[in-house]
Amino acid sequence: MTQIQVIPGDITQFAGDAIVNAANTTLMGGGGVDGAIHRAAGPALYAACEKFHGCPTGEARITSGFALPAKYIIHTPGPVWRDGRHGEPELLANSYRNSLQLTDEYGCQTVAFPSISTGVYAFPLDQAAPIAIRTIREFLRTAQHVQTVTMVCFDPVTEQAYQTALNA
Ligand code: APR
Numbered sequence: 001m002t003q004i005q006v007i008p009g010d011i012t013q014f015a016g017d018a019i020v021n022a023a024n025t026t027l028m029g030g031g032g033v034d035g036a037i038h039r040a041a042g043p044a045l046y047a048a049c050e051k052f053h054g055c056p057t058g059e060a061r062i063t064s065g066f067a068l069p070a071k072y073i074i075h076t077p078g079p080v081w082r083d084g085r086h087g088e089p090e091l092l093a094n095s096y097r098n099s100l101q102l103t104d105e106y107g108c109q110t111v112a113f114p115s116i117s118t119g120v121y122a123f124p125l126d127q128a129a130p131i132a133i134r135t136i137r138e139f140l141r142t143a144q145h146v147q148t149v150t151m152v153c154f155d156p157v158t159e160q161a162y163q164t165a166l167n168a
Contacts, residue, residue, distance in 0.1 A: 002140040004133065004149050006162040011152040012040035015069035016110030018062075019152075020099045022117065023075040027055050033114040033154070042067040049075065058094030060102045072106060074099045078117030081124065089131055092117055096135040104139075104146050112150040115158050125158060129165035 011019050011033060021037045024030050027049040029038040038045055048063040052075075055061050060076040076099045079091035095116050103111045113132070117123035136149050153159035 002143060002147055002149075004136055004140070004151070004166060006151045006153060006159060006166055008154075008156070008159050009152050010036070010154065011112050011114050012036050012068060014112040014150070014152060016112055016148075016150070017070065017108035018072040018074055018103045018106070018111040019065070019068065019070045020060075020074045020076060020103075020111065020113045020116070022114050022119070022121075023055065023077050025054050025057060025077045027052050027061065027075055027077075030120075032119045037068070037073060040068055041065060041073065045073070058091040058098065060095065060098040062102050062106060070112070072103070072108065074102055074111070076116065078121055079123065081117065081122040084127070088117075088123060089127070092123060092128060092131050093135045096132055097139055100136065100139040100143070100146060100149070104143050107145045109145055109147045110150070111146060111148075112152045114152060114154070115162070118158065125161045129161040130168065133162065133165040133168075 076095040079088040151162045
């Protein structure tokens with residue numbers, strides 16, 4: 001029986017199989033959750049990311065979790081919000097779907113996501129949350145290994161948006 005959970009917290013503390021990083025296309029770190037994950041994983045993560053030579057928006061790359069409690073980190077650059085008419089919704093769905101596919105390929109049963117693109121990338125939260133929940137639900141219908149997907153929300157407004165989308 002698969003499930004989706006929405007919890008408050010800091011994703012670097014997640015002790016499941018994999019966490020997803022809201023990265024940028026260089027994969028060379030940044031602020032927000034990307035910065036938090038690189039700080040917590042340690043400098044070996046930077047070296048592991050260099051070998052990818054970047055990652056296109058909506059795609060995903062996997063590394064070890066290094067010093068994190070999670071075994072793996074899935075790095076996905078979400079879309080930068082412009083006006084919603086430049087493929088942003090589809091690219092956000094791709095980030096969730098491609099991250100889940102990679103997680104499943106690596107046999108993970110539990111995976112945590114931050115709220116991709118709703119920080120620095122300014123994707124409206126009330127549009128991003130339903131896209132995320134719908135994409136995760138769709139994936140879980142055919143997942144081979146993934147059992148539980150957890151949205152780890154850094155603030156109460158974000159948590160409420162995902163809880164609302166989950167209950168819709
Ligand atoms: N745990 C969970 N969520 C977090 C954490 C954390 N430790 N830190 C921040 N967040 C949340 C933010 O509050 C926001 O809800 O992650 C969500 C995504 O925000 P950003 O980190 O700004 O990511 P995004 O909007 O996708 O922008 C990506 O920002 O940090 C840079 O290198 C990154 O260029 C990329 C861009």
